[in-house]
Amino acid sequence: MASPAPSAARNPLTLLTLDELRQRTSVKWRMHAPDVLPLWVAEMDVPLAPPVADALRRAVDLGDTGYAYGTAYAEALGEFAARRWGWHGFRVDHTTVVPDVMMGVVEVLRLVTDPGDAVVVCSPVYPPFYAFVSNAGRRVIEAPLGPDLRMDPVALEEAFRRARAHGRRPAFLLCNPHNPTGVVHRREELETVAELADRHGLRVISDEIHAPLVLPGTHFTPYLTVAGAENAFALLSASKAWNLAGLKAALAVAGPQAAADLARMPEEVSHGPSHLGVLAHTAAFRTGGPWLDLLLDGLDGNRALLAALVAEHLPSVTYHRPEGTYLAWLDCTGLGIATGQPAGEPAVVSDLAGPAKMFLDRARVALSSGHVFGTGGAGFVRLNFATSPAILTEAVARMGRAVDAHLSAS
Template sequence: MTEDASSACHPTAWEHRTDPLVRLSLDQLRRRTSMKWRTYPQDVLPLWVAEMDVPLAEPVTRAVRDALAIGDTGYPHGTAYAEALAAFAADRWGWEGPGIENMALVPDVMMGVVEMLRLVTGPGDAVVVCSPVYPPFYAFVAHDARQVVEAPLGPDLRMDLGALEDAFVRARRHGRRAAFLMSSPHNPTGVVHTRQELEAVAELARRHGVRVVSDEIHAPLVLSGAAFTPFLSVPGSENGFALTSASKAWNLAGLKAALAMAGPEAAADLRRMPEEVGHGPSHLGIIAHTAAFREGGDWLDELLTGLDANRALLGRLVAEQLPEVRCLPPQGTFLAWLDCTGLALHDDRPLDGPGVVSDLAGPARMFRDEARVALSSGHVFGTGGAGCVRLNFATSPAILCQALTAMGRAVRERGRAPRR
């Protein structure tokens, strides 16, 4: 194998694929005007923000097109979205859900998270997170005058129940109310929590008087070898909340709409949510998300097949091109967490800290500047993130190969450069 090539990157390795990840060329993708494709210059391959490089599922396109054709662009109404999610959950996860009456429309998952936290905590109260974790968990919580308390993941990147209990104790000091904001599946590591882990979380939260808010936006994106368990389906979760949408699994982030769900003991809390919150979702967004959950299953299955193939390809490429980098295969999402501390790059951590995504540090900065590949910088994911990067592998195998080859070349060229 040459240092810039891999047999895995020969087009014959994926020419048989027909999944959504192989249907758009780089030229077609560069016509997009979204954040992923316009933040960096044209010579940078963007593998950072959680947008997928796929065409829309035909049922979604058809539903939005039909609505536009008759001018159906007014205000949201009805429970079709909740009904579609309930049917999807029953079919995919064997879960009957909390009931339509215990679901509510919210503008998107993170705005829904804020509203759920407002129901069970107040200014100055604590919100526990398992770091490294999705940066807006820090930003949205802090902007709403709550204090973030970290419970770092274990060395295996799974929740450390001992650290979580310690964080619950700290969060509840001085009689404060507290919530646990959980990422399930976990972003950025791609870990899918087991039923046993979630039952343990529910038991700990009950014992310490902590309310759980589970962000399940990546729930449909569980890859082969793992199974998703909705938090509200486990014993002890009856006073918890969960939020989800079709935005990640069907690439609908620009069509805003999400659902908040409450366990039976939290239903009264959910009814206290201000009525105007439900005005925030886009009517077209609701139509799109409803169509995705109701009719987008075949497209999703094709996507998951492609993500499985890309996960395997990424593993081979990291081993060949970046042998000093540690990458545990993600069980879900389309995100991979690369521990680059073995590259011994100086981590120029910006002063702004977790949750602030305006800058890059350490390996992410080097890969952008020297490989022309944009990744998410690990330091913004909180404790445990410095020296790491998050890579979005929901792209074509050709782009994935081009990016990892460039990253490997940049590391090798650094190794050959004279020491200063």
């Protein structure tokens, strides 16, 4: 019998009520007071995908809660990458399991850079890029995105030059797809990255945690499939696409010329992921595709709904339509709200300033404050639209009323 067509009733984003979501004990739902609608941290308002829930239930029923073993996770990712992205050269023997993507990034940096070396990032970018790189004893150099929010080759080359001059073994930490802008890098853009990295002697590490979340109309290109990326690394996980942040497990993948470097990763790093995490991520990649398709349909609908809501309630805000992820980058500079924080005070992920603080205080909607994403982020907010259309509609309506009140009081 043919599978039924996707319907609104089966959209994972519509299956939980606000009351049910408020029973959760994760950071998204416990950081703020109960009257706040939390659209900030990258957690989705969905139940577990049935194949993932089944795998976990079976493990619990069997008492299968020991140490992880084998290559099933890498095999499942390889199968998924071939089906979804046409990545047929994926090598299971060029992978290793790591606790999560950012810990994997740090461990790879330890393999291919030295303390004090420079790591280039394209700002505004995921705030832990700054914190994790700095805490690992490396120096961050920014290559700001262009006005179109895409990588700027001129800025990138200048940053690569600076990085090369700063230390012996620099690196480029790529966000692919890009968080917070939702840009999905095109193959020709990634080819430019590879050419520039080779010219200036940088190793590329690509964070591809959002790769399964490329929305209709765009295609994801794994960095390791690009000519010139043979000595690079990628970090992948089912964490974002199947909402598994609490079940730690990710994979570091090496290009053919980087496999020997990856083989030097200390064995104890692979002890960090949990066995249940490995089982969950394996099930997601191997049999979670139909659920993911329903989610992507729902996210595509929310992406369009958000555009309409912003136009209606926040006409002074610019909505940059994301190509991937479930994150919207909203330009609130037209609201005339003071942005950022005093110079010399480092921003952390929990900091709120400017529009994000106003929306929390006056609208009771929690968003991520743009200034923590680095240069180019002040005056922006990041909104997580992986929620129900009802919650999204109420949140943006609240934001519109808060802006009206702010403008009236100004």
